[in-house]
Amino acid sequence: MRRNTAIAIFMTLLCMAWCCTLHAQSLVAHKGKVKEEYNFWLYSPANEEKPKPLVIFLHGASLCGTNIDKVRRYGTIDAVEKGREIDAYILAPQNPGGAWKPSRIMNIVEWVKQNNNVDSTRIYVLGMSLGGYGTIDLAATHPKEIAAAMAFCGGGTQADYSGLTEVPLWIVHGTADKAVSVKCSDAVVNEMKKVKDGTKRLHYDRLKGVNHSLLARIFYMVECYEWLFKHSLRDKERKISPKYEISKKTLTKAVYKGTTSRKKPGLIKADKTN
Numbered sequence: 324m325r326r327n328t329a330i331a332i333f334m335t336l337l338c339m340a341w342c343c344t345l346h347a348q349s350l351v352a353h354k355g356k357v358k359e360e361y362n363f364w365l366y367s368p369a370n371e372e373k374p375k376p377l378v379i380f381l382h383g384a385s386l387c388g389t390n391i392d393k394v395r396r397y398g399t400i401d402a403v404e405k406g407r408e409i410d411a412y413i414l415a416p417q418n419p420g421g422a423w424k425p426s427r428i429m430n431i432v433e434w435v436k437q438n439n440n441v442d443s444t445r446i447y448v449l450g451m452s453l454g455g456y457g458t459i460d461l462a463a464t465h466p467k468e469i470a471a472a473m474a475f476c477g478g479g480t481q482a483d484y485s486g487l488t489e490v491p492l493w494i495v496h497g498t499a500d501k502a503v504s505v506k507c508s509d510a511v512v513n514e515m516k517k518v519k520d521g522t523k524r525l526h527y528d529r530l531k532g533v534n535h536s537l538l539a540r541i542f543y544m545v546e547c548y549e550w551l552f553k554h555s556l557r558d559k560e561r562k563i564s565p566k567y568e569i570s571k572k573t574l575t576k577a578v579y580k581g582t583t584s585r586k587k588p589g590l591i592k593a594d595k596t597n
Contacts, residue, residue, distance in 0.1 A: 348366070350364060350367075351364070351367075352364055354391065360427050361417055361418060361419075363391075363415060363431055364391065364395070364414075364415040365413070366409075366412065366415075367412055367439065369410075371439070372440070374440050374443075375410060375412055375440060375442060376410075376412070376441075376442055376445035377412045377436075378399060378409065378551065379415075379416075379432070379446070379450075379461070380398050380399035380414070380415045380449060380450060380454070380542075381416070381423055381454030381455075381457040382394055382418070384453040386417065386418075387417070387418050387420045389419060394417050397542065398415070398539070399413050399449070399542050402542050402543045407545065409548050411445075422453075422456065422460075423453065423460060423461070425457075425465060426464075428457070428461055429468070432446065443556075444555050444557050445470050445555050446469055447473075447551040447554075449473040450474065451475035451476050451538055451539060452476050453477070454477065455474040455494075455508075456477040456479060458473065458474040459479035460479055460480055460481055462486075462492060463483070463486045465486075466487065466490045467556075469490055470491070470555055470556050471490065471493075471550075471551050471563075473494075473547065473551065475495045476497065476538050478507030478510060479514075484517075484518065487511075488518045488524065488525075490524060491524045492524060492526070493528075494508050494511065494528070495528045495538055496538075497532070497533025497534055497535065498530065498532060498533065499533055500534055500535045501535065502535040505529060512527050523563075524563045525563070526566045528566075530569070530570065532571060533574070537575075540575075540578050543577055544577045546567045
């Protein structure tokens with residue numbers, strides 16, 4: 324009897340601790356918060372006493388629109404909701420349509436920095452497809468503010484890639500991609516090569532036989548965020564960290580199989596400020 328009581332008390336305390344952790348986190352949808360800019364999700368980590376990194380997730384064309392819940396279908400926000408623990412702020416804007424605009428993204432970043440305990444030397448961006456284009460364009464136009472970037476199955480629209488060469492960058496593209504040709508990433512890399520030492524901060528994985536959608540699994544790999552977090556603007560030389568293995572085999576095992584519930588206590592909140 325005493326043993327059962329002890330177990331019950333232990334389980335109760337464990338549950339209370341788990342609930343407290345969830346309540347300390349938050350995922351808030353901001354609509355109209357930054358005037359004339361994208362609506363966005365903002366995830367805040369459990370402990371905000373010390374400055375934390377900021378991860379910017381840029382979605383692909385399939386999530387464009389005005390229904391902000393679409394941004395939770397895949398990517399960094401979905402990874403957190405499935406149980407992946409990322410000790411950082413996560414900014415996930417929604418693009419209503421068309422190309423991502425770096426200036427609009429950075430206006431939201433400034434709001435996040437002003438209202439949260441963000442480590443400004445550790446701001447990262449990653450995205451795929453249309454978001455891969457957005458990642459390249461953002462890093463190229465704001466190299467002094469982006470500590471590292473990862474672009475999957477995308478490309479770029481910039482006329483000048485000299486700024487991009489300053490940023491530790493990892494590009495991944497599959498040769499079997501029928502949605503966005505691998506030639507789009509090839510073109511970015513070729514432009515970077517025109518700059519002296521232009522690819523010394525670049526990893527480029529050109530994955531044979533890999534299609535478009537498979538690369539979405541990288542968002543669920545803990546190594547993805549560990550790699551980003553190894554970079555900081557405090558590193559004056561901005562050396563690129565060694566990469567981990569990304570292959571067709573590792574990608575097929577990459578999805579984090581945590582809870583799929585979207586009703587975690589204290590995790591989801593809605594801010595409908597207009």
